[in-house]
Amino acid sequence: MSEERFQRSADCLSDLALDQHVAGESDGTTLRHLAACGACAHRRDQLLDAQHDFMRAPWVQASIDRTLPPRRWPYALAMVAAVAVVAVGVSRSPTTRTKGALGFEIVAKHRDGRVDTLLPGAKLSPGEAIRFRLKTPRAGYAAVLSADAAPNVTVYYPHEADALRIEAHDPLLLDGSITLDDTLGAERLVAVVCDAPPSAAKLERELRAALDAAGGDPARMKPLGTDCLQSAFLIEKIAAP
Amino acid sequence: MEALYRAHGSMVYRRASAILGNEAAARDAVQEVFVRALRSGVEIWDDVSPTTWLYRVTTNYCLNVTRNERRRLELLDLHHPRREGTTNVLEDRVFLREVMRRVPEDLAQVAVYYYLDQMKQSEIADLLGVSRRTIGNRLEAFREHAARAAEGGSR
Numbered sequence: 306m307s308e309e310r311f312q313r314s315a316d317c318l319s320d321l322a323l324d325q326h327v328a329g330e331s332d333g334t335t336l337r338h339l340a341a342c343g344a345c346a347h348r349r350d351q352l353l354d355a356q357h358d359f360m361r362a363p364w365v366q367a368s369i370d371r372t373l374p375p376r377r378w379p380y381a382l383a384m385v386a387a388v389a390v391v392a393v394g395v396s397r398s399p400t401t402r403t404k405g406a407l408g409f410e411i412v413a414k415h416r417d418g419r420v421d422t423l424l425p426g427a428k429l430s431p432g433e434a435i436r437f438r439l440k441t442p443r444a445g446y447a448a449v450l451s452a453d454a455a456p457n458v459t460v461y462y463p464h465e466a467d468a469l470r471i472e473a474h475d476p477l478l479l480d481g482s483i484t485l486d487d488t489l490g491a492e493r494l495v496a497v498v499c500d501a502p503p504s505a506a507k508l509e510r511e512l513r514a515a516l517d518a519a520g521g522d523p524a525r526m527k528p529l530g531t532d533c534l535q536s537a538f539l540i541e542k543i544a545a546p
Numbered sequence: 547m548e549a550l551y552r553a554h555g556s557m558v559y560r561r562a563s564a565i566l567g568n569e570a571a572a573r574d575a576v577q578e579v580f581v582r583a584l585r586s587g588v589e590i591w592d593d594v595s596p597t598t599w600l601y602r603v604t605t606n607y608c609l610n611v612t613r614n615e616r617r618r619l620e621l622l623d624l625h626h627p628r629r630e631g632t633t634n635v636l637e638d639r640v641f642l643r644e645v646m647r648r649v650p651e652d653l654a655q656v657a658v659y660y661y662l663d664q665m666k667q668s669e670i671a672d673l674l675g676v677s678r679r680t681i682g683n684r685l686e687a688f689r690e691h692a693a694r695a696a697e698g699g700s701r
Binding site for chain 2: 319320321322324325327328329352355356358359360364365368369371372406425426
């Protein structure tokens with residue numbers, strides 16, 4: 306950890322904004338700024354490098370092991386994990402920043418019949434089913450998409466051309482479930498809430514572009530270049546035991 | 547747990563190092579922050595981003611550590627008996643940390659976000675849920691404490 310300070314101009318993004326970006330909590334304003342500001346893009350790269358180096362430090366794994374909860378903690382762990390996939394709201398302009406975040410929760414029904422709320426990085430197998438629950442700080446129209454390791458992109462919701470309306474602060478459990486296919490590896494699930502009914506084709510193109518930019522690896526994808534609220538959740542599909 | 551460390555661990559470590567100025571203490575902070583996060587049983591639909599939430603937890607934890615340390619150490623006068631002005635000395639992290647040990651917690655929090663994280667006042671206001679004017683007032687109060695400390699008069 307260096308004590309060196311990053312000297313930014315008044316127009317530059319704070320580390321908070323960049324940390325949110327690196328953690329996958331998308332902000333359309335942040336994306337546009339990064340595309341135009343070399344200093345902030347450089348700082349973003351520094352944070353990404355630090356994130357990569359951090360997990361390779363010998364003391365980190367020991368710390369993870371010591372932090373693992375005892376059996377009485379699974380409920381609290383699920384709560385924290387659920388919060389950990391909530392992403393920051395996206396502003397339509399720098400002066401109309403939306404406070405709050407798009408909550409994106411995934412519930413899985415496993416092959417053995419267990420039903421639980423997923424943790425980030427959860428391992429699932431083909432044939433298991435997932436459902437989505439959203440909560441948004443502002444009303445709009447929702448969509449849920451997927452990018453997998455095939456690499457394919459899929460729009461799960463809305464079905465066909467139906468608009469999926471969601472009201473502010475009113476949790477919405479989406480109808481039906483998704484049965485996971487046979488594609489193994491990382492899969493990124495992305496939820497968006499837009500002011501107007503989103504074009505599924507346009508969202509699919511944006512997801513495809515993000516997946517292509519990540520070299521086809523869903524784990525390395527950056528947020529979509531959209532002004533909609535968005536939140537992402539990474540799962541890993543493994544062969545059934 | 548590994549996914550949480552992977553997504554947020556380096557951020558918590560970087561900020562803890564900046565606030566505490568001690569690598570070993572920062573490592574302890576990483577573990578403590580995640581343990582506290584797990585124990586807190588936070589509301590599942592809290593409308594905050596996880597990064598924002600962890601910023602708060604890390605700041606509060608580290609400030610508590612520095613305050614406990616202050617009870618054992620009276621470093622300010624020892625190391626910084628004289629300072630000239632507050633603009634430059636507040637870029638001195640050692641001095642900054644020492645002042646933060648001595649001021650009320652609400653001032654120390656704002657100082658962390660403004661001087662160490664270099665956040666805008668509006669961002670700090672959003673994060674703490676107070677007005678921007680309140681942030682400005684707290685920063686001014688912090689600078690006054692720093693000025694007194696720089697003159698060697700802060701006790």
